[in-house]
Amino acid sequence: MATPTVIVGHLAPDLDCLVAIWILVRFGGAADASLEFVPAGRTLHDLSPDADPTIIHVDTGGGRFDHHHTTDATLSAAELVRRAVVAGDEALSRMVEQVTRIDHAEAVHGHQPIFFNITDLIAGYNALFPNKPFHVAQAMLPNLDAWYEHEQRALRLERAFKRRVEFQTRWGLGIAMASDDGGSSKLAYSHGAVLYAYRDRRGYMGIAAQRRSCVDLELVYHDLKRVDEQADWYLHPGHRLLLCGTPKAPPRVPSALSLDQLVDVLKRR
Numbered sequence: 001m002a003t004p005t006v007i008v009g010h011l012a013p014d015l016d017c018l019v020a021i022w023i024l025v026r027f028g029g030a031a032d033a034s035l036e037f038v039p040a041g042r043t044l045h046d047l048s049p050d051a052d053p054t055i056i057h058v059d060t061g062g063g064r065f066d067h068h069h070t071t072d073a074t075l076s077a078a079e080l081v082r083r084a085v086v087a088g089d090e091a092l093s094r095m096v097e098q099v100t101r102i103d104h105a106e107a108v109h110g111h112q113p114i115f116f117n118i119t120d121l122i123a124g125y126n127a128l129f130p131n132k133p134f135h136v137a138q139a140m141l142p143n144l145d146a147w148y149e150h151e152q153r154a155l156r157l158e159r160a161f162k163r164r165v166e167f168q169t170r171w172g173l174g175i176a177m178a179s180d181d182g183g184s185s186k187l188a189y190s191h192g193a194v195l196y197a198y199r200d201r202r203g204y205m206g207i208a209a210q211r212r213s214c215v216d217l218e219l220v221y222h223d224l225k226r227v228d229e230q231a232d233w234y235l236h237p238g239h240r241l242l243l244c245g246t247p248k249a250p251p252r253v254p255s256a257l258s259l260d261q262l263v264d265v266l267k268r269r
């Protein structure tokens with residue numbers, strides 16, 4: 001693809017339009033491209049959408065990166081741009097798949113999620129800057145960076161989870177995993193664990209148990225106070241969470257235990 005010098009989206013840009021722009025800016029060599037916005041469906045200066053290969057229209061204009069000529073629910077502007085620019089990126093394809101689904105859900109009947117979401121965030125920016133779509137895009141680019149980082153982290157956790165250790169506790173199946181990013185309750189519980197233990201790249205450790213379980217970590221806490229006495233273990237009042245360091249609360253003294261040693265403490269209890 002030619003290096004874009006101008007990216008054209010539609011006024012009051014929505015998630016699909018913004019993600020298409022973001023992919024071009026971050027992955028498509030368009031970091032220095034200028035952004036223009038036209039009424040949805042139109043093109044810049046009413047020229048043919050793909051006449052100039054350095055002027056890229058997304059989600060408008062009926063060209064190669066507009067999906068409005070089809071009702072194919074697997075297509076969106078973001079998906080068309082992704083396929084053309086960075087087809088092999090797993091984190092990106094997961095992100096864009098959600099964008100496509102959101103774009104089509106909105107178009108069909110707008111089944112509303114309960115909590116504030118990214119579509120609401122964009123609506124908020126469009127309300128703040130009703131005549132400045134450029135400001136909306138500038139505000140959203142770092143948010144999309146963060147979403148992409150989140151998807152990459154989820155992938156790293158899935159890869160690390162494949163190297164997990166499973167063990168038995170008095171309460172049921174335990175899972176232990178070490179990874180740069182720590183553990184994943186979602187992965188552990190979906191594999192039937194009643195509790196899981198993790199260690200991250202900083203040496204922060206933790207044990208967490210399913211909310212609807214009878215796990216009580218108080219005795220484990222006392223065991224740890226004995227075998228790892230310097231370390232800054234914290235027992236959550238609910239007794240289902242036992243932590244030694246989190247990004248929210250770095251430990252004054254990290255645990256001296258390896259993950260295997262922590263698992264041994266759990267198995268013995």
Ligand SMILES: [Mn+2]
Nearest residue numbers: 016059077103
């Ligand atoms: Mn769209």
